[in-house]
Amino acid sequence: MKSAADQKRIVSLQDISCLGQCSLTVALPILSAMGHETVILPSAVLSTHTGNWKGFTFRDLTDDIPPILDHWESYGIKFDGIYTGYIGNPAQFDMALRVKKSFLNDGAALIIDPAMADYGKLYTGFDQAFVKKMAVYASNADYLLPNITEAAFMVGMDYRERLSYDSGYIEALVNALLDTGAKNVVLTGVEYKEGEIGVCVCNRDERKMKYYFGEKLPTSVHGTGDIFASVFTGALIKGFDALEAASKAAKFVCMSIENTPSTHVYGANFEGILSKVNDL
Numbered sequence: 048m049k050s051a052a053d054q055k056r057i058v059s060l061q062d063i064s065c066l067g068q069c070s071l072t073v074a075l076p077i078l079s080a081m082g083h084e085t086v087i088l089p090s091a092v093l094s095t096h097t098g099n100w101k102g103f104t105f106r107d108l109t110d111d112i113p114p115i116l117d118h119w120e121s122y123g124i125k126f127d128g129i130y131t132g133y134i135g136n137p138a139q140f141d142m143a144l145r146v147k148k149s150f151l152n153d154g155a156a157l158i159i160d161p162a163m164a165d166y167g168k169l170y171t172g173f174d175q176a177f178v179k180k181m182a183v184y185a186s187n188a189d190y191l192l193p194n195i196t197e198a199a200f201m202v203g204m205d206y207r208e209r210l211s212y213d214s215g216y217i218e219a220l221v222n223a224l225l226d227t228g229a230k231n232v233v234l235t236g237v238e239y240k241e242g243e244i245g246v247c248v249c250n251r252d253e254r255k256m257k258y259y260f261g262e263k264l265p266t267s268v269h270g271t272g273d274i275f276a277s278v279f280t281g282a283l284i285k286g287f288d289a290l291e292a293a294s295k296a297a298k299f300v301c302m303s304i305e306n307t308p309s310t311h312v313y314g315a316n317f318e319g320i321l322s323k324v325n326d327l
């Protein structure tokens with residue numbers, strides 16, 4: 048069953064953090080504002096994200112996913128893309144791959160944000176066994192969107208701090224991920240020099256490293272990886288190439304951080320600038 052007229056339909060598999068401005072509460076408004084029909088496949092329901100909250104609840108929805116997919120399949124539902132983010136249970140990787148195999152229109156992409164770590168550390172609840180499974184899953188990506196921590200953990204290289212590496216390190220990370228099978232890698236959070244932060248984009252067959260750099264803001268906020276991945280996905284599915292989509296996403300992250308008061312601690316206030324997401 049096709050979506051309306053030339054509107055694209057995308058499905059996003061990640062958690063609902065009820066409070067916290069991340070995962071589906073970011074992906075759904077952003078993809079919708081970009082004009083896409085957005086279908087959600089909630090991986091888990093948490094009271095908050097796991098970042099700076101203690102005592103959060105976590106309900107794993109793994110068992111609900113196969114019957115949801117069976118139901119959609121009985122109607123012949125197809126998607127123009129699947130975007131997966133935070134997945135708390137590795138049993139869901141095969142479910143995402145089922146969507147890739149059986150639910151995608153021609154030319155549709157699997158976009159994977161291996162949301163599990165940042166600043167050299169795994170998020171609460173993950174371990175190295177999970178990283179290994181994520182790396183296998185991520186090798187199926189048409190577009191893989193790790194930060195430097197996630198990339199280093201997945202390929203077994205050392206994590207290096209901002210400004211302490213050169214292009215040799217960054218490009219080795221990207222090449223190692225492409226060697227696993229991922230078709231395109233978009234590595235976020237690349238900082239070669241003070242004042243600038245950017246992304247490195249590379250295609251498996253071309254192996255030409257392309258960069259976008261923007262201004263590095265003095266503050267960092269939780270959930271910006273989800274904002275980046277959502278705008279990237281929305282732009283890619285509109286037909287922009289990976290570097291264009293990544294630069295739009297990076298600009299929108301920057302604007303979201305600028306729109307967030309320093310008193311607001313758990314997420315970025317992207318909502319106030321959402322009307323600008325198609326003007327980037």
Ligand code: PXL
Binds near residue numbers: 069270
């Ligand atoms: O922003 C990524 C993310 C998504 N979902 C949950 C998280 C995090 C990061 O910590 O905890 C539940």
